[in-house]
Every structure is written in structure tokens, then in C-alpha cells.
Amino acid sequence: MPVSSDNTDLTNASSHSANEDALPVNELFYSLQGEGKLAGTPSVFVRTSGCNLRCWFCDSYHTSWEPTHAWLDVNTIVERVSRNEEADHVVVTGGEPLIHNKTVELLDRLRDAEYHTTVETNGTIYRDAAIDLASISPKLSNSTPTPRKDPKGNGSWADRHDDRRIDMESICRLVESYQAQLKFVVSSRDDMSEITRLIDDIRGTTAAKIRDSDVLLMPEGATKSRLQETRKLTAELAMEHGFRYTPRIHVDIWNDAPET
């Protein structure tokens, strides 16, 4: 069931209050798709703010732990996207873009304008929308903000995060409804048993075909230096299991700079 915009844990949304006619946008920029099957494709990114999870490693801190944004109406967003004349791909991401009702209208408008749309989602929410590629990144136990890992230090989100992070029904509806990729963030070898169990569960629950080539392993790392610690192991695990490896091209090129 969709979580509506007024229940999105947009808790620290500075001076703005929820606005039913607009989307909270953290950043909108032109770059290369850095991850997944379409890695390398010039794309405009629309990053909505607000998330129903709190991964300790979130590389978009100002959409989850401390949401920061301007409220933009859909016309304004589409107009700003269209200024990037070279791009015919749009990536709608966040935060969690599918917590917002208005994301459906944005995706409709982007389809009308003949853009290819990728939606980057944590897989906890299903919506019927004009999505060309559902890029689903289910969150493993390695994402839980335990007191030791919590960027804010107190672990107050750990239980809520753990309870919410896997919604098998939403994942299955997404893979049944859209072209999809399943993209797992890998921190250590221990993550693999959880990934293979989850893939088995998804394959056992839905009739949709999940090829090994639809499963991507992505090294955990918001910075170049952290990626150096995780990417070799992630590549080896992809080879061992017959899954795909995805780089994080933008991090390799631009490190953790905003709007990349």
C-alpha cells in the first residue's frame, strides 16, 4: 500500500510544510547513470526528498536523515528536465520517490514527453505508474542503523528500519508490472546468504521471470576510498554466483560531489 506524502517521515523538512500540489525536490541535475543495466547513459536526475527507511550508509543524507528540499510543481520539474536537451533518459530517485503521490503524475508527464524513465526504489512501496525500468534495491540487514553505525548516533531508527525494509508483496508486484533490476548493496561476504535467500523467496513467490542477469551486486561506498575497499570482493561474489556486477561510475569520477 502506498505510504502517502503526509506520512513519509519528512520530519526535519526545515521551514516547509507538506504540499499536496508539489514534490519535495532535493536536487535536479544532468549526469551519467552511474549504476545498473543503463550505467553510462546520459540522464537527468530528479531526486525527491523524504524516505521511509534510514540506511546508515545512505549516500543521500539530505533526503533521508535530514530531508532538505524545495517544493516544485510537476510543470516546473518537467520544464527543468527539458532544459537538458541531450538527455532522453530521466532517473527519478530520492530518498524514496514512491512515497509521494505526485511522483505518479511526474512519471505520466515524462512518458507523455517521450522520456525513458528509471525509478530508483527501495522496493517497499508499489505504485501503478509510467515506469520503464524499476531499479529495485531491497535493503539487507547490513543497512540497519544500529547505535554504532547510526550517523546520528542513537540507533532510534533501527527497529523501524528493520521492520520496514523488506516488503515481499511490493517487490513482487514491482517485478510483475515493470522491466526490473534487483540491485543489492554489498558490504561483506556475509551479505551473500541473505541475497540468495531473498532471490529464492522472490522467485518462489512470483511467476515473473528473474534472470541471474537481472540481479546486480553493487559495492557499498559513498566515496572513492570506501569503494576501493568493497568493489573487488563484490566483483568476486558476482562471478561466484553468476550475478551481474554494477560499478558506481559517478563515485569513481566525481567522488561524493553533489549533483553528480
Ligand SMILES: C[S@@+](CC[C@H](N)C(=O)[O-])C[C@H]1O[C@@H](n2cnc3c(N)ncnc32)[C@H](O)[C@@H]1O
Ligand atoms: C539513495 S538511493 C534512493 C532510491 C531508494 N531509496 C533506494 O534506496 O533504492 C539510490 C541508490 O543508491 C544506493 N546507495 C545508497 N547509499 C549507498 C552507498 N553508500 N553505497 C552503495 N550504494 C548506495 C541505494 O541502494 C540505491 O540503489
Ligand SMILES: Nc1nc2[nH]cc(C(=O)O)c2c(=O)[nH]1
Ligand atoms: N550519476 C548517478 N547515477 C545514479 N544512479 C542512481 C543514483 C541514485 O542516487 O539513485 C545515482 C546518482 O546519484 N548519480
Ligand code: SF4
Ligand atoms: S532507502 Fe534509499 S534513500 Fe532511503 S535511506 Fe536507504 S539508501 Fe537512503
Ligand SMILES: [Mg+2]
Ligand atoms: Mg546516488
